[in-house]
Amino acid sequence: MRYTFLLYTDPADLAHMTPDDWAAEKEVYGAYIGALHEAGVFVDTDWLQPVQTATTLSVKGGSKQVQDGPFADTKETLGGYFVIDVPDLDAAMAWAEKCPAAKTGKVEIRASAMGGE
Incomplete structure (x- = not known):
């Protein structure tokens, strides 16, 4: 089953990041x-x-x-996504918990309406 992780972050939380911080963030991802x-x-x-x-x-x-601009003016914005293919929601949640975005924002988990592969 395919799941998409929608990664939401408050841009204000990223405003202080230096180029070195961004390089470290890219390594984590x-x-x-x-x-x-x-x-x-x-x-x-x-x-x-x-x-x-x-x-x-x-x-x-x-x-x-x-x-x-975006459809809605919100504090947290969509910054990226991941699509994974795992057996079930429990497996998807386990991967979402490991996603770096979960530590700084939110990860919305959505099952594909089209199924797997």
């Missing part, structure tokens, strides 16, 4: 990605640009509307 690969559960990941770079588009009601 690299180790996590390596562990997912080694376990054979890794499917995909991406680190997203800051929420200020977002563009939101809607064609609801037949009229295109474009908004600079």
